Amino acid sequence: MSQTIASLKKGQKGIIKQFSHDDIPLKLLEMGCLPGNEVELVQTAPFRDPMYLNINGSHLAIRKETALLIEIEVVE
Amino acid sequence: MPKQINVALIGNPNTGKTSVFNHLTGLNQQVGNYPGITVEKKEGICKLPRGLKAHILDLPGTYSLNASSLDENIVIELLLNKNDKDYPDVAVVVSDVENLKRNLLLFTQIKDLGIPTILAINMADRMDRKGISLDIARMEERLKTKIALVSARKKTGIEELKELIINHRQISTEPCVNASTIAPDYFDSLRKAFPNQSLYKLWLVITHDVNFGSLNRNNLDKTSGFKTKEKTDLKRLQQKETIVRYQFINGILKETFTKDISAATDLRSKLDRVLTHQVWGYFIFFGILLLIFQAIYDWSSYPMDLIDSTFAFLGEWSKEILPSGMFTSLISEGIIPGLGGIVIFIPQIAFLFLFISLLEESGYMSRVVFLMDRIMRRFGLSGKSVVPLVSGTACAIPAVMATRNIEDWKERLITILVVPFTTCSARLPVYLIIIALVIPDERFLGIFNLQGITLMLLYMLGFGMSVFSAWILNKILKIKSKTYFVIEMPDYKLPLFKNVAINVVEKTKSFVFGAGKIILAISIILWVLASYGPTEKFDNAEKIVSEQYGESLTPEEFHNHVASIKLENSYIGMMGKGIEPIVRPLGYDWKIGIAIVSSFAAREVFVGTLATIYSVGSDEEKTIKDRMAAETNPILGGPLFNFASGISLLLFYAFAMQCMSTLAIVKRETNSWKWPALQLVLMSGIAYIAAFAAFQILK
Ligand SMILES: Nc1nc2c(ncn2[C@@H]2O[C@H](COP(=O)(O)OP(=O)(O)OP(=O)(O)O)[C@@H](O)[C@H]2O)c(=O)[nH]1
Ligand SMILES: [Mg+2]
Numbered sequence: 053m054s055q056t057i058a059s060l061k062k063g064q065k066g067i068i069k070q071f072s073h074d075d076i077p078l079k080l081l082e083m084g085c086l087p088g089n090e091v092e093l094v095q096t097a098p099f100r101d102p103m104y105l106n107i108n109g110s111h112l113a114i115r116k117e118t119a120l121l122i123e124i125e126v127v128e
Numbered sequence: 129m130p131k132q133i134n135v136a137l138i139g140n141p142n143t144g145k146t147s148v149f150n151h152l153t154g155l156n157q158q159v160g161n162y163p164g165i166t167v168e169k170k171e172g173i174c175k176l177p178r179g180l181k182a183h184i185l186d187l188p189g190t191y192s193l194n195a196s197s198l199d200e201n202i203v204i205e206l207l208l209n210k211n212d213k214d215y216p217d218v219a220v221v222v223s224d225v226e227n228l229k230r231n232l233l234l235f236t237q238i239k240d241l242g243i244p245t246i247l248a249i250n251m252a253d254r255m256d257r258k259g260i261s262l263d264i265a266r267m268e269e270r271l272k273t274k275i276a277l278v279s280a281r282k283k284t285g286i287e288e289l290k291e292l293i294i295n296h297r298q299i300s301t302e303p304c305v306n307a308s309t310i311a312p313d314y315f316d317s318l319r320k321a322f323p324n325q326s327l328y329k330l331w332l333v334i335t336h337d338v339n340f341g342s343l344n345r346n347n348l349d350k351t352s353g354f355k356t357k358e359k360t361d362l363k364r365l366q367q368k369e370t371i372v373r374y375q376f377i378n379g380i381l382k383e384t385f386t387k388d389i390s391a392a393t394d395l396r397s398k399l400d401r402v403l404t405h406q407v408w409g410y411f412i413f414f415g416i417l418l419l420i421f422q423a424i425y426d427w428s429s430y431p432m433d434l435i436d437s438t439f440a441f442l443g444e445w446s447k448e449i450l451p452s453g454m455f456t457s458l459i460s461e462g463i464i465p466g467l468g469g470i471v472i473f474i475p476q477i478a479f480l481f482l483f484i485s486l487l488e489e490s491g492y493m494s495r496v497v498f499l500m501d502r503i504m505r506r507f508g509l510s511g512k513s514v515v516p517l518v519s520g521t522a523c524a525i526p527a528v529m530a531t532r533n534i535e536d537w538k539e540r541l542i543t544i545l546v547v548p549f550t551t552c553s554a555r556l557p558v559y560l561i562i563i564a565l566v567i568p569d570e571r572f573l574g575i576f577n578l579q580g581i582t583l584m585l586l587y588m589l590g591f592g593m594s595v596f597s598a599w600i601l602n603k604i605l606k607i608k609s610k611t612y613f614v615i616e617m618p619d620y621k622l623p624l625f626k627n628v629a630i631n632v633v634e635k636t637k638s639f640v641f642g643a644g645k646i647i648l649a650i651s652i653i654l655w656v657l658a659s660y661g662p663t664e665k666f667d668n669a670e671k672i673v674s675e676q677y678g679e680s681l682t683p684e685e686f687h688n689h690v691a692s693i694k695l696e697n698s699y700i701g702m703m704g705k706g707i708e709p710i711v712r713p714l715g716y717d718w719k720i721g722i723a724i725v726s727s728f729a730a731r732e733v734f735v736g737t738l739a740t741i742y743s744v745g746s747d748e749e750k751t752i753k754d755r756m757a758a759e760t761n762p763i764l765g766g767p768l769f770n771f772a773s774g775i776s777l778l779l780f781y782a783f784a785m786q787c788m789s790t791l792a793i794v795k796r797e798t799n800s801w802k803w804p805a806l807q808l809v810l811m812s813g814i815a816y817i818a819a820f821a822a823f824q825i826l827k
Contacts, residue, residue: 074360074363074364075363076367077196077612077614078192078194078196078363078366078367078370079191079192079194079196079535079612079614080612080614081367081370081371082191082192082194082230082233082370083191083230083614083616084229084230084374086370086371086374087371094397094400095400095401095404095405095498096406097404097406097409097498097499097501097502098406098502099502101501101502102498102501102502102511102613104400104404104498104617108229109226109227109229110227110229110230110616111396111616111617111618111619112614112615112616112617113494113497113498113501113511113613113614113615113617114612114613114614115501115505115612115613117612118612118613118614
């Protein structure tokens with residue numbers, strides 16, 4: 053199975069590959085969450101939900117259910 | 129006279145639009161470091177050089193023209209409607225230099241609508257610290273526009289921006305991204321069907337329904353002979369469009385934007401390591417709340433005592449200097465005590481606003497949203513509900529409006545419905561005076577003031593009740609909606625003293641004047657009702673007392689007896705007696721009953737009402753608190769405000785829906801009387817039951 057943002061460890065980085073679902077909120081794309089961009093997991097709340105991300109310099113938090121839809125390739 | 133230039137300030141949330149607006153117009157709209165401070169359009173006039181004028185519109189922040197929440201929708205409704213009187217001659221896209229890439233997405237969309245669009249790059253003062261440098265000339269060329277580099281904080285670049293506004297006609301209206309490349313055939317047929325319209329505008333109108341229910345649109349009828357695509361196809365195209373725009377932007381930024389990472393200082397990650405920590409984060413949040421309530425109690429007691437005794441003195445003094453008569457007693461017994469009942473709370477309310485404003489301005493609020501989201505979701509709320517719930521401690525009205533950035537309708541509705549349970553500042557006067565009467569002023573464990581702790585418990589009760597009823601509503605309400613949640617985490621900023629001060633002063637002012645007007649009116653009405661009576665008993669009070677007691681009374685006792693007979697037989701006394709059976713099981717007498725009824729207009733009237741009722745006919749210079757403490761319970765004996773009736777009153781005010789303005793705003797935001805009616809009935813019912821139970825158990 054491919055990895056998603058939800059499987060990142062704190063401080064780990066990945067490159068966004070694609071979305072596993074068409075229903076990904078458009079707003080997320082507009083906020084810079086696009087294929088090819090680098091994403092870093094900055095912090096998580098308890099139970100790893102929501103997740104605080106740094107996507108190419110823009111900082112945002114999303115819920116785990118959304119994070120599960122975003123496939124990535126871990127880089128480090 | 130030349131026409132005013134219509135200017136619209138548009139941009140991503142939290143980029144400083146309102147700060148720029150305030151500089152341009154000289155107004156003081158609220159500014160805060162949280163995405164979604166402005167939720168309505170605000171307008172102002174800007175004087176430009178050479179005698180010109182501009183009409184400036186401040187708009188809620190939006191990430192793109194594909195609106196997904198109500199506040200964002202305002203922007204697109206404006207831009208799609210050429211007949212709107214505010215339709216801009218020129219759009220100023222305010223962007224944050226640190227998030228330029230994301231900000232430019234919106235810029236390209238607006239430019240593609242064919243509106244002259246100026247790019248204002250704000251927060252220029254932060255470029256050094258972040259190691260950012262820009263090639264403005266090159267950027268202007270690539271984006272086919274004019275750029276103003278602005279710092280709203282340092283007040284630089286504002287004049288340049290004004291010049292650009294004046295010369296807006298020189299800005300090219302050529303689109304910079306050709307959106308039709310995402311589906312050439314489709315856009316071709318679109319162009320043929322509506323040859324006179326801007327292509328991108330058509331596209332927006334078509335996709336708008338996808339993201340946001342139907343809207344009233346009369347300027348464009350998309351169904352006339354044109355077959356549109358399926359929703360999912362449109363969605364995919366929107367995604368494609370976004371990607372195309374970002375490709376374009378990336379290309380430009382690669383040439384014009386450089387960031388020297390070694391020069392950047394990173395306060396954010398240091399602070400976030402602690403403030404959003406899984407354990408410490410919550411401790412700190414709780415600690416901050418505790419500090420706020422302690423401060424409200426401990427720091428403001430001095431000015432409050434001073435104000436209280438000043439008003440007592442004023443009432444007495446006005447009696448001495450004014451010629452005696454009806455007018456004087458209206459002033460000294462009606463208006464002055466009534467106003468005193470509100471002015472006394474200014475220090476505490478100002479402290480509350482100060483702290484809320486600091487939390488917003490520092491950027492901490494988004495961290496709270498992050499920490500609380502999962503917990504709130506359990507109850508059918510969103511992390512973003514925390515902000516309305518916290519600002520609800522100031523006033524439910526802006527809090528209900530602050531729900532507009534919650535994307536999900538069900539979460540938003542539930543938040544609106546439960547917000548009035550949070551302890552708004554109008555409840556504070558009631559709480560404070562009752563706490564002062566029935567809770568001992570002692571310290572617990574040597575540090576915590578018992579009264580302060582009681583106050584904090586009441587606030588927690590308010591939150592608890594909101595959350596609990598949200599949980600119930602979540603189970604009951606059958607609204608299907610797809611939830612998602614994205615929140616931006618802004619950089620921490622040192623709160624700007626001026627912004628905080630403006631917030632505190634403006635909000636306190638509107639609290640005092642808003643409440644002041646109602647209180648003034650009510651205290652005059654009450655005074656009239658308390659000073660006249662329909663029966664003979666009222667007119668013959670002196671005779672009745674002297675018949676009953678003979679000569680055994682001192683003049684002072686005589687006066688008091690007369691006054692109390694008069695009050696009981698006045699109009700208000702009779703009304704009060706009428707409702708007494710309803711409030712007696714809660715431990716109240718008819719005077720409190722009257723105060724409760726009058727506070728259905730607004731809660732803060734409670735203390736003023738009691739102050740007016742108690743001071744009618746009284747000669748002594750006394751503070752409100754002394755008067756209340758001296759009241760005895762006519763049936764049970766002992767002080768009227770004792771532990772049982774005090775707790776009962778506190779609970780009543782904690783739960784009851786006593787605010788007409790909130791009901792009106794809920795009606796407006798939900799577009800139906802159903803929801804405010806539900807709030808009124810349920811909340812008042814809960815209040816009555818809770819107060820009843822408390823009094824019966826404790827008495
Ligand atoms: N350092 C710096 N901070 C700024 C500048 N302009 C605004 N700010 C801060 O940025 C934050 C957001 O400012 P606002 O004017 O409320 O932004 P807005 O775009 O109106 O935000 P919303 O109404 O929420 O969309 C506040 O904390 C301001 O003090 C600037 O030029 N430099
Ligand atoms: Mg604003």
